[in-house]
Amino acid sequence: MEDMDLIRQVLSGKHEYYEYLVERYQKPLINFLRGILRNEEEVMDCTQEAFLAAYRNLWRYSPKYTFRAWLYAIARNKAIDQMRKRNNEVSLAFDENWADQKEGPEEAWLIKERKNEVQGILEELPEHYRQVLYLRYHQELSYEEISLVLDIPVSSVKNHLYRGKEKLRQIMERRGINAGNGHVEPIISG
CATH class of the missing domain: 1.10.10.10 (Winged helix-like DNA-binding domain superfamily/Winged helix DNA-binding domain)
Known part of the structure; x- marks a missing residue:
């Protein structure tokens, strides 16, 4: 099911469909936030906060942009708030699973x-x-x-x-x- 179809379902009262969006974007969002926040606990907290904020504001979503981009914008703002709290520099960290495990x-x-x-x-x-x-x-x-x-x-x-x-x-x-x-x-x- 496409993102927009899932969003329509959620907005029509079938809130359980939001879980599909979370499953679809959770790992990429975590990897994105790891590039901003160095602390794994902060990454997980920020991920949860971003999904929660997106859910609460889903009625504001506009299909002008992809849901992923909209979610990342929310997550980035949450990460910036988190960094302001600890006043630390941003660093880009790459996914630790970059090396293909199938390789020798x-x-x-x-x-x-x-x-x-x-x-x-x-x-x-x-x-x-x-x-x-x-x-x-x-x-x-x-x-x-x-x-x-x-x-x-x-x-x-x-x-x-x-x-x-x-x-x-x-x-x-x-x-x-x-x-x-x-x-x-x-x-x-x-």
């Missing part, structure tokens, strides 16, 4: 090493570049969806993507890492 031990080790190397490179980027790159290449959001999530104009999304990839390429060159024809997208997306 050597391949898994190489993938994990590459992940750690990319994570180190990304840590050198300013937060706004890391977030835009993560949302675009890991969450595969459109420019418009990223604009909604980060509450910035689409032109800024495009600018941050361009400059973020350029800075990433420069860092990789400085470290002697080959990005393959100068394209960093495969490196970012894993």
Whole structure:
């Protein structure tokens, strides 16, 4: 069932259908929030708060954007509130399960090493570049969806993507890492 169909069901009084949205987006939302909050307990609390806020405000949802983008925007605002409470820097952390468990031990080790190397490179980027790159290449959001999530104009999304990839390429060159024809997208997306 499509997101909009589920939302219609919930709004018509069949509240149990919201569970399908939670099941569909819980893991990706947790991974997104791990990129903002470092504390796993805070990630789980923020995830729960975001789903609860989305449920309470579901009547405000507009299909102009995907439900996922709308949910991520709510979650990001909850995460910012959480960070203000502890006044800490934002950091992008990649999913620990990045290495495919079906790979052999050597391949898994190489993938994990590459992940750690990319994570180190990304840590050198300013937060706004890391977030835009993560949302675009890991969450595969459109420019418009990223604009909604980060509450910035689409032109800024495009600018941050361009400059973020350029800075990433420069860092990789400085470290002697080959990005393959100068394209960093495969490196970012894993």
